[in-house]
Amino acid sequence: MSRYKTTRFPASRIASIDVCDIGKQKHHVTALIELDVTESRKRIKQHKTEKNRISFTAWLIKVISLTIKEHEMTAAFLKGKRQAFVFEDVNVSLLVEKESNGQKVPMPVIIEKAHEADAVSITRRIADARQLKLSEKDIVLQKKSGKWERLYYHLPGFLRRQVWKFMLKHPRLVFSKMGNVAITSIGMMGNIKGWFIPISVHPICFGISTITKKPLVINDQITIREVLSMTILMDHDVIDGALMARFISDLTKNIENGKEL
Numbered sequence: 001m002s003r004y005k006t007t008r009f010p011a012s013r014i015a016s017i018d019v020c021d022i023g024k025q026k027h028h029v030t031a032l033i034e035l036d037v038t039e040s041r042k043r044i045k046q047h048k049t050e051k052n053r054i055s056f057t058a059w060l061i062k063v064i065s066l067t068i069k070e071h072e073m074t075a076a077f078l079k080g081k082r083q084a085f086v087f088e089d090v091n092v093s094l095l096v097e098k099e100s101n102g103q104k105v106p107m108p109v110i111i112e113k114a115h116e117a118d119a120v121s122i123t124r125r126i127a128d129a130r131q132l133k134l135s136e137k138d139i140v141l142q143k144k145s146g147k148w149e150r151l152y153y154h155l156p157g158f159l160r161r162q163v164w165k166f167m168l169k170h171p172r173l174v175f176s177k178m179g180n181v182a183i184t185s186i187g188m189m190g191n192i193k194g195w196f197i198p199i200s201v202h203p204i205c206f207g208i209s210t211i212t213k214k215p216l217v218i219n220d221q222i223t224i225r226e227v228l229s230m231t232i233l234m235d236h237d238v239i240d241g242a243l244m245a246r247f248i249s250d251l252t253k254n255i256e257n258g259k260e261l
Contacts (some may be wrong), residue, residue: 007239008045010105011153012105012106012107013105014152014153014160015152015153016106018157018160018161018164019164019199019200020199021161022161022164022165022168022201022215023199023200023201023220024199026200026201026231026235026237027235027236027237028200028205028233028234028235028236029233029234029235029236029240029241029244030197030231030232030233031229031231031232031233031234031244031248032195032197032222032230032231032250033229033230033232033252034214034229034230034231035227035228035230035252035255035256036216036226036227036256037197037211037226037227037228037255037256038225038226039210039256039257040059040255040256040257040258040261041056041226041259043258043261044056044059044261047120052120053120053123054119054120054123055123055126056121056211057094057185057208058119058120058122058123058125058126059119059122059127059223059260059261060183060185060208060255061092061094061111061114061119061122061183062114062115062117062118062119062122062260063251063254063255063259063260064114064183064206065090065092065114065115065133065181066115066254066259066260067071067089067247067250067251067254068115068204068247069090069115070250071243071246071247071250072079072086072183073086073238073239074203074204074234074238074239074243074244074247075087075090075180075181075202075203075244076180076203076238076239077168077171077174077175077180077203077238078203078235078237078238079169079171080092080130084238085171085172085175087171087175087180089112089113089115090113090114090115090179090180090181091110091111091112091113091114091179091180091181091185092110092111092179092181092182092183093108093109093110093111093112093177093178093179094108094109094111094126094129094183094184094185094200095107095108095179095182095183095184095185096109096126096130098128106184108178108182109125109126109129110155110178110179111126111179112151112179114181118260119260125247127238130201158194164201168201173199178201178202179202179245180202180203180204181202181203181204181205181206182198182200182202182204182205182206183205183206183208184198184205184206184208185208186207186209187211191210191231192209192210192229193208193209193211193212193227194209195229195230196209196231197231197233198231199231200233202233202235203235203238204232204233204234204235205232205233206230206231206232206233207230207231207232207233208228208230209229209230209231210228210229211227211228212226212227212229213227214227215225218233228255232248232251
């Protein structure tokens with residue numbers, strides 16, 4: 001018989017399993033898009049000093065937040081059957097890879113009022129989150145977990161999922177805990193040539209892949225450009241296809257034109 005070993009999952013993995021279970025029940029529409037980020041990346045590289053350094057991910061968060069602010073319904077929570085909760089702020093939940101007991105685990109850090117913060121400060125927030133030590137009691141980085149939240153991990157599965165369903169029916173509560181936008185940047189962790197489709201309980205979620213060089217037609221000429229693959233999940237219970245299309249069109253324009261740079 002082959003030898004084997006068993007490993008113990010970090011507690012945060014339990015929440016990931018529950019999010020996948022509940023997230024698959026949401027009516028998300030998935031958009032797979034490609035963005036020419038050649039010019040934007042050139043401008044970002046001009047910020048060479050450590051004091052004003054800008055990361056590509058931080059700048060993307062800023063542009064995404066500004067575009068959502070212009071299309072607020074994209075980040076609205078469904079309340080009951082006929083109400084939508086639209087929050088004034090854009091609070092982004094970004095997954096950051098941390099180490100817990102020798103294992104790499106994704107942990108969310110909430111970037112509050114991302115539409116008001118500049119890309120430099122968002123870069124610093126992400127760097128601080130990466131440096132922060134992780135404990136078994138942590139649920140969200142840079143936020144203290146109450147005893148009732150820590151109790152969650154000890155509940156049986158069907159009760160944990162009821163907790164999520166309860167939260168999602170109370171937009172103010174869920175917004176305070178996890179914001180209204182989710183971003184997963186696999187591009188920060190590895191080289192993925194293509195798209196990946198995340199699962200989320202947020203009204204809008206972005207899966208950021210890596211940047212690859214591809215031939216594109218620019219002014220009737222074929223040229224090599226830097227292209228970013230991005231997946232966007234949007235809640236069809238809150239917005240229809242026309243609003244989704246306008247949002248994606250504006251987001252594409254803002255990213256490819258280097259908004260805020």
